[in-house]
Amino acid sequence: SVMPDLSCKVCGYTLSMRELKNTINVMSTLQDYIKFDKxxxxxxLKSGFFYYTSEGPIPPSKFKPVQGLIYYEVILNKEEKQKLESISRSVLPGS
Incomplete structure (x- = not known):
C-alpha cells in the first residue's frame, strides 16, 4: 500500500521515482495517453510532471485532489521529456 509520498504504509519502504515509473510503465502509459488527450x-510535456491515479495520468491543470484518493506526482527527467517530445512531433502537428 504505497502512499503519495512513495512510502509503503505496511513495511515502511520508500520507493524511488524510478521504481514508481517502472511500476506504472511511464513511457508506454504516456504514449497511450497522447492518443485520447493530445x-x-x-x-x-510542457510542465514536466503529471499526477498518476488509478484512472491513469492527469495533467496538472486537470488534477483535483479528493480526500481518500491515492495519487502520485510523477516528475519527468530530461531523457523522458526528449523521448516524449519526439513522439509528440510525430503525433501532434506543429509541435
Missing part, C-alpha cells in the same frame, strides 16, 4: 499530453 492537449493534456502537451501540458504534461
Amino acid at each position: 492537449e493534456g499530453f502537451s501540458e504534461i
Whole structure:
C-alpha cells in the first residue's frame, strides 16, 4: 500500500521515482495517453510532471485532489521529456 509520498504504509519502504515509473510503465502509459488527450499530453510535456491515479495520468491543470484518493506526482527527467517530445512531433502537428 504505497502512499503519495512513495512510502509503503505496511513495511515502511520508500520507493524511488524510478521504481514508481517502472511500476506504472511511464513511457508506454504516456504514449497511450497522447492518443485520447493530445492537449493534456502537451501540458504534461510542457510542465514536466503529471499526477498518476488509478484512472491513469492527469495533467496538472486537470488534477483535483479528493480526500481518500491515492495519487502520485510523477516528475519527468530530461531523457523522458526528449523521448516524449519526439513522439509528440510525430503525433501532434506543429509541435
